[in-house]
Amino acid sequence: MNPKLTAVLLIVAAVGANLGFTALGTIFNYPDVLKEPAGEVLADFRDNEGAVRAWFTVLALSAALFAPIAIGVRRFSAARAMRIALPVGIAAAVVQVIGLSRWPLLVPGYAADAASSDPVVAAAARDSFTTASDILGTAIGETCGYVLTAAWTVLVIVALGREYAGRWFQVLGGVSAVLVFVGVFSPLELPVIDTANFFGYVLWSVWLLAFAAVILVRERRSTRSAS
16 A cells, blocks of 8 residues: 555545445435435335446445555554544445445345335335335444544544645545534434535545645655655
């Protein structure tokens, strides 16, 4: 995990996550579709199953990249905060992959059973989907994901300090972390929370891309100095 590879993975993760989220919003009305009854969500899933499974896989893979990213970023500082950031970043990747993977792995079976002519089978599928969404999606993937992602971001900017990229880097990362963390309160169903969380992830994506750019610039300067 050299700095250039870390920068590349930051870019790929940010771009992949935004592409996946945008595509799912277009073809599946995600995440608003999750507010609909389970039967309607599964019916919408069946209508575009191939594309929906593919884009959720993209999201899961983008989230998985934060394990090696956390390892790569760890090399930039020996501070205690960065040592803590390493397991936190890996954990953030794991919980998000768990939450997102239910769509390509579990939901296809629920969707097929929900279309069954047997009302008992269909009802069981809807119940199973709701349970998986509550546990794997809301509790693990989203709530734990928000907390761990925000914590990793704060730990990184604290460890790197203002000297690494300037105050703007700390402010951008800090604001995005706070707004991402606000998503923990999404169950309260207040519109302002979802809006804040959405903009938090937009700013966080910008911060990731800026982080990658800073890494590449610093590497280029280091190479020139060595020459």
